[in-house]
Amino acid sequence: MTDRAEKRPQSDAILEAACHCLAQKGYAEISLREIAQKAGVALSQLHYHYKNKQGLFLAVLRSVADRYIAEIEEELKDLRDSRALFPRVAAFFQRKLDKEPGRLRLFLDLANLSLWDESFRPQMQALFADLADTLEERLLSEEDPDRSHHNLARIFLGALVGISLQAILDPQRVHNAELFQMVPNVFQLAGSPNGSLS
């Protein structure tokens, strides 16, 4: 009867440890040995489950991306008024920043990693594209599907990422509460019917 209690596949433990270590020290400073130790596993097992370092961190990126998209869609699944879109997403980012800054740092690190290593790029491109599409869909759905809507979503997303970067970098000077509350006001005006966004 002591059947599958805590009987989680080793590969999952490794993946979780990799996320944790990565969020704590960043890609440039992390070593596979630390991850193996954190997971309570022999170093060689990382090579067994994920061919190599690149494979492991690709799995991390996939996991992080899936979870982010799921969380955003969960956040927006009962959205009625499209005017509530920006405030909700901004609040979502602020909440993430407050409660799990490590995961946001992890995301930023993976984005940076994707700038340099082509293997990671498609996955990160897809993540940004999916997020932008998710926002675009909810943006004045009764209007013509102008491309400017997609661009507006990209800009909004960019602003949130850029603000998060500044907030993590300088929590003393950058008060994220004020900032994140102000963002929707800036963008709400641009989402109005006067589509002067050519």
Added chain:
Amino acid sequence: MTDRAEKRPQSDAILEAACHCLAQKGYAEISLREIAQKAGVALSQLHYHYKNKQGLFLAVLRSVADRYIAEIEEELKDLRDSRALFPRVAAFFQRKLDKEPGRLRLFLDLANLSLWDESFRPQMQALFADLADTLEERLLSEEDPDRSHHNLARIFLGALVGISLQAILDPQRVHNAELFQMVPNVFQLAGSPNGSLS
């Protein structure tokens, strides 16, 4: 008469090579040996001029920060109408992205590095703070110096950084020309007299 032609201090050559290598491969993948080779200099000279790896890259960060601030201020030195502020800065970023994407990647990499290594953080914090202040000063100068102006500058800056990240990451899908032209329109509305930015 073959006096001081090309007689540049070795430390400058190293710094320049470090910038170049860093913009090309990123911090996580670069080695001091590559930098020394690029500079045409013995490896030990890096340790001679800049105590260690950290010292060298700190110098790189200082150099990059100084140059960015100088360029932005040069760009805005003859600014008359504050309404032209956002378009100018946005165009500045777009131009940088088009003509020297490497330097923008270098900047993003250094920002990311500063997220993990405390030694770099104050310098990068100061860079963001200076840029935000520079924008804030030019933002409706005849109005009360509300803090919301500083926050607006931070958001604008964040948007440009976030857009640059997406554009470098996915040049295929992200058309930076459209995006950067649209940004000022979004923010112009927020800079209007109706200061509904609490």
Added chain:
DNA sequence: TAATAATTCGGACGTCCGTCCGATACAATT
């Protein structure tokens, strides 16, 4: 139960890294 496959482990291999020492070349000063 015997045989086969899938996991897990410890440990070693070769490589590359950042650091730094001792020697040499150059410049400046006396």
Added chain:
DNA sequence: AATTGTATCGGACGGACGTCCGAATTATTA
């Protein structure tokens, strides 16, 4: 010219890294 200080070099040191092999263990199948 002799001396002193600075600049430059080659090379070596210990260590950490990613990778991967061969054995041991566990699970699956026949």
